[in-house]
Amino acid sequence: MASLRERILAWLHPRPQARAWALLAPGTLWLILFFLVPILIMFAYSMMPRGIYGGVEPGFTLEHYRRFFDPLYLDILRRTFVWSIACTLICLVLGFPVAYAIARGGKWKNLLLFLVVLPFWTSFLVRTFAMIFLLRDTGLINNWLLRLGLIENPITMLYTPFAVMAGLVYGFLPFMILPIYASLEKLDLSLLEAAEVLGARPAERFRRVTLPLSMPGVVAGCLLVFIPALGSFLTADLLGGAKQMMIGNLVQNQFSAARNWPFGSAASFIVMALVLVAVMLYLRVKDKAPGEAA
């Protein structure tokens, strides 16, 4: 056996390209098998007639794509985008100061980072259920407000857009904090001192040095929040009820209850295309935005 191993290594040694392929192959094969193939199957399904008991029948049709442009579905699509963008912005506004504080946290840094990732120790499903107990009319928050005499009747929070937004922001905030933290952590402190000695007050220093140099983290964080938020369905399902449907809920519905696989597939592909366009637009705007180009 050892000699086979040696022979393989000896063959690979003078061939850097073959070595690169050898490293890439396992992961690539995995992705082809479990990502690319299913997506192609879905793509094919999205253009085939619907089977009566789920699945598809042979044939070709664009009917499912046409059907999506019904105002009912466009409304869901619009809501999904608005919420995802709002969620991303809220996460950015809440997350940046946290990331900044952690990066400057000195000896508390590791503890604070640990606290940021702590929620991942529990399943997202359980954590979302826990939010129901917080938000419902007889929940913890209303209970305390009533007891403190701040309100006379419970405030309805569960099954409102507020509940969905709270759940989304809570779920995705760490994905904003971590990349921004990573880029702030690398920031050379002498650059801040240089800016200060060159006459920049704290606000200017932030605008001209800290912010532009943390842009890679901000961009990564926004993508890591925005894209999964678009596709999320659990939060809207549990905290939003039937009236606060997002596109993810629609797709899930079509595949399960409605047994309309082709339509579910078509909806997925439309969202995927829109995400692609949105991300490309975002990256183009961001390349021009920092305003500090030569």
Place this chain on the structure above:
Amino acid sequence: MVVSPSSTTGPVVQLSRVSKTFGDVKAVNDVSFEIQRGEFFSMLGPSGCGKTTTLRLLAGFEQPDEDGGEVKLLGEVVNKKRPYERKIAMVFQSYALFPHLSVQRNVAFGLEQRKTPKAEIGDRVRRALEMVRLKPDTFAKRMPGQLSGGQRQRVALARALVLEPDILLLDEPLGAIDLKLRKEMQLELKSLNKQLGTTFVYVTHDQEEALTMSDRIAVMDNARVAQLGTPAEIYENPRTAFVAKFIGESNFFDGTAERRNGGRWEVLRNGGGRFVVPDHPAVSEGKPLRIAVRPEWMDVWRPDGVPAGENAVGGTIRDVIYLGETMHVIVTVPGCEDVTVAVRNEGQLIKPLPWKRGDQAAVAWLPEDCQILEEV
């Protein structure tokens, strides 16, 4: 040379009894000195001696302790002032160029912060780049990542000088460039200092660099100023063993003052023999003393050939080291550390030194070449 309106006659930098403590470590302990306008002033010392903290106190990155004395810049107490409120410029050890800005924008940064009219900025950036010998047309558009270490150093310098500051702080700015370029930059910095009339406050751990460039040097040790003076005063008249050892090389001899004789003291050397030192306030009868002698002020002789009137100690030659310009003869002397004597190299192939390892020899020096140290 244009004299700026803030020009005053007094010193531009005044530290009086300044202390700075971090936790329970005194980084700067009761330091006082003044720097005159246009001076090239160096703070020299080993790492951890407090020189960088002193510079950061001047820059405003650190503030003195509550009862830790007074920092004055241009006659104004600035203890509580932030760096952006002080009229200073600084060159950092790591250069600290903004990696996301071009050379042009880096140099313009300070002018923009100081609300300089746009039309003026372009012109001044050009002049600053020319001052540090970077062709504006070639370099203005480049990013810091596209520059060599020496070029970055020049950009950092231009970024500070473009502000036409009264005081320029430099924190080991030449530490990261290679020897040849460093020597070149030393001379350039010195001539910029004279040409612009800007006060330079320079931090370094390199004694040769400090001697080359400075008008005055503050040698720092253990959070205090060990000695302050011109390069010649520091080198030729070190006050403590630390200074004598840190600046150049020195041989040390310990002894006890025996008697005064014709304006000189005869000293009984620990380890045997006597030597003579000039009169000095630190010397009194029966008091132990320590002297330092520079290797190049000593000579090696045959044990019986020492010229009259010179101090001498006898020993065995341990090694002869070839250094090119000079030869070091190392002599083991009883009662003190090995003595190093620097002898001019007159060509070992034509006129070799007559010494070899194991020879008996005497090391001799003139009484006036004794540096009497104040701390024993």
